[in-house]
Structures are given as C-alpha cells and as structure tokens.
Amino acid sequence: xxxxxxxxxVDTHANALFRFIFKSLxxxxxxxNIVQDTFESLWLNREKVEPGKAKSWLFTTAYRKMxxxxxxxxxxxxMPEFIKExxxxxxxxxxxxxVNKAMEKLTEIQRTVIMLRDYxxxxxxxxxxxxxxxxxxxxxxxxxxxQTLKNYLVxxxxxx
Amino acid sequence: MxxxxxxxxxxxxxxxxxxxxxxxxxxxxxxxxxxxxxxxKLWTAWQQTILPAPGENVSMDIAALKKRTTRIIPFNYKxxxxxxxxxxxxxxxxLINRTPLEPLVTERxxxxxxxxxxxxxxxxxxxTPYESREDSAKVxxxxxIRNIAVNRRQDVPESAEIIHYIVEEKKSETPQEDDxxxxxxxxxxxxxxxxxxxxxxxxxxNKHIIVTMSSNSKPSGIVIPQVRKESLLTxxxxxxxxxxxxxxxxxxxxxxxxxxKQYRIIAGF
Numbered sequence: 268x269x270x271x272x273x274x275x276x277v278d279t280h281a282n283a284l285f286r287f288i289f290k291s292l293x294x295x296x297x298x299x300n301i302v303q304d305t306f307e308s309l310w311l312n313r314e315k316v317e318p319g320k321a322k323s324w325l326f327t328t329a330y331r332k333m334x335x336x337x338x339x340x341x342x343x344x345x346m347p348e349f350i351k352e353x354x355x356x357x358x359x360x361x362x363x364x365x366v367n368k369a370m371e372k373l374t375e376i377q378r379t380v381i382m383l384r385d386y387x388x389x390x391x392x393x394x395x396x397x398x399x400x401x402x403x404x405x406x407x408x409x410x411x412x413x414q415t416l417k418n419y420l421v422x423x424x425x426x427x
Numbered sequence: 428m429x430x431x432x433x434x435x436x437x438x439x440x441x442x443x444x445x446x447x448x449x450x451x452x453x454x455x456x457x458x459x460x461x462x463x464x465x466x467x468k469l470w471t472a473w474q475q476t477i478l479p480a481p482g483e484n485v486s487m488d489i490a491a492l493k494k495r496t497t498r499i500i501p502f503n504y505k506x507x508x509x510x511x512x513x514x515x516x517x518x519x520x521x522l523i524n525r526t527p528l529e530p531l532v533t534e535r536x537x538x539x540x541x542x543x544x545x546x547x548x549x550x551x552x553x554x555t556p557y558e559s560r561e562d563s564a565k566v567x568x569x570x571x572i573r574n575i576a577v578n579r580r581q582d583v584p585e586s587a588e589i590i591h592y593i594v595e596e597k598k599s600e601t602p603q604e605d606d607x608x609x610x611x612x613x614x615x616x617x618x619x620x621x622x623x624x625x626x627x628x629x630x631x632x633n634k635h636i637i638v639t640m641s642s643n644s645k646p647s648g649i650v651i652p653q654v655r656k657e658s659l660l661t662x663x664x665x666x667x668x669x670x671x672x673x674x675x676x677x678x679x680x681x682x683x684x685x686x687x688k689q690y691r692i693i694a695g696f
Contacts, residue, residue: 270494270495273493273494274493274494277489277492277493278489281487281489281492282485282486282487282489285485285486285487286485286486289485290485295487298487299487302487302492303491303492306492310494363479366475366476366478366479370478381476381478382478385477385478386478386480409445410438410441412476413441413444413473413476414437414441416475416476417437417469417472417473417475417476420472420475420476421468421469421472
C-alpha cells in the first residue's frame, strides 16, 4: 500500500470506522484514540496490507482495540444519543431513541455484529473475519440481538 | 412452503428481514403476516431492529490521520567541500589563463559582376642582379645570398614607411588589344618603391610605374582591431598599491586599501 492509497483509505473508511467505534463506546475521545491507533497500525503495516482489503483490516483491528480498551477500563458502555435526521421517514424519532435505548440491553458482541451488519453492510463471513467468529455464530448473535431489540420494542409499544 | 405459527414466527421473520427468503415464498409469508394483526405488529417490531443510518455529524477530523512523507536527502559535507575546491580551482585557472578574444572577421559580401573596368595589377618579378646563369656562376655563394637578402629587405616596406599612393585611373592612350583598361599608379617618391628596381630598363620610372599591393595572408574581410583584454584578477590586483589607514568606524580602527589604476578595494576589520 502506497502513501496515496493509505490516504485514500483514510478518506474512505475513517468516518465509518469512527462511527462504529463511537456507537459502541459512546465516548468520543476514546473512539478517536482507537481510530487513530488503528490507522497508525495500518501505516506501520502498509507493506503487508493490500489496498482492497484495507477496510476489513481496519475494522478488525479497531474492533480488537475496542475490546482491549473495554476490558482494560472495565467500564460499561453506554449507547450514544443518535442525532435526529431530518427527512428520514422510515423510523419515527421516538422509535429511534427507543431503539438506541434497546441497544443497551444487548451484549457487546451482539451490538458489534448488528452494527457491522446494519451500518457497514458486511455479510456474515466478513463480520466473522472481523470478530473472529464463524458465520453460524455471527448469524446466531445477530438473531439473538434482533430478538432482544424486538422484544424490548414490543414491550414499549404495549406500555405506550 | 413454510407456514407461520407461534413457534417459528421469530425465525421466519428474521429470515425475511435478512433477505434469506425471497421470491414467491416471501410474498406468501408476507401476505400471511399482514393477514394477522398480531403477526403484523411483530413484523413491524422486527423491521425496527434494523439500526437507522447515523447522523452525518458523527464524524471526526480525518485530516490528522493522513500521512505526508518527507524525503530526506543525506548531505555529506565532505563531498560539498571537495566540489567547492574543484570548482574554485577550475574558476581560478579559467580566469587567470583566459586568452584574449580572436579578432572578429566578417565576410565581405561578394561584389556583383559588373561591366566596370577591371584593375589589373601584375605581380612584379623580383630579379637579382645576376640575371643570367653565366653571371650567377661567377659570383660566390656568400655574395649571392647577401644580395638576395638586401633585395628582399628593400622589397618589403616597413609599416612606418607606408607610402600613400595616388592612384588615378587613366586610360591608356594607346588602345589595348584586348580592350581592357589598366590602372596606373603614380607615386610621389618613386625611389622608395622597390619595384622600381625590378622594372625593365627601357621603362621610365619617373612617369608611371606599376606596382603590386599584397598583404601578409590576412583574410580579405573586414578586420576589427584586436583589443588586448586583461583577466579579472589582473585588472583587480595588477600593480597594486597597499595602504593601511585609520578608520574609527571599524572594529580595529584600521582599514586596508588595495588600489591600482582601475579599482580600489577597501577592507575594514
């Protein structure tokens, strides 16, 4: 990977990577540090990483750094308050907040695989490479995570 | 074809959500779900488990992540000093040994053919006093060489004794056979013209003589006089006068003056 290709990877993947980490940790500074560490690792290993596999390499490395950070600090992750988007009619704003709250009920790995699936559009195989799981495990974690979210949403709906 | 019931409803809805069931089966299951209000609410809840797109402001400053490598070229001061010495030496040799410029010679345009009279100047023959072989045989070799040298010296006029000839164009009183015109040169002092001695005896030298004008194999173009140009070092330091004067504006209150006819160099320390 050349310097130009590295900078192109920064342009293409940096924000997505930050979003993924930030929504897992809910702490901006920690997320920025992890993203910076990840890209620094990419720069140091640029001779080994092919440009076409940069995105997978970045998310895998960032995920591992995030796990290490969580284990080191032993702090519970709080879900961020997502910014309300104008013009998004698929989900009502209150439902979005409920979903964000429901994400707190998920385990770390459930939240990670669902975010990789929904935000980045990875398939089970790619998520498995990033998280170190096989495809069946990824599918089970995604299923259980969505089931937890669904149950939470149904309960809230009943209360409302 | 799958059928929906309370046991498999979550699994089927998950597969519908992930796109694992497609085509006609998907349409059949979706129609069955929408037919039942309970299943319809569950399907809506399942659809809401897909995370919404994050806001655009969830981003960071990526400019700090970019890299710009700077290439450092190693600079060896030893090579630099060596290069400076070589250049200085070469420049000094060039300035000291610079030869003056060659005189500029420009080609004179060739004259056009004209019908004007042609100047005919026959080359005079240099004759020794011993014209015949018989006379020559009688004279010793030493005298012969001396006479030749004397004649040659008289033939070549010195530059200081250049005679200004008055050349006038005269037509021959008697028409020539080939109808050509002859330029006749008159000289005020025919004695100094060495050609006179080579003229035949029957020709009157006091009237008109024919001379040749030759140069020492110089080009026939315009010759610009050669100007001797001195080198820069000679001009700067040639015939210097060195003085040491007081000057309160310098640190040592002294100043060194090196001057010649053209330049004055003042150095204060």
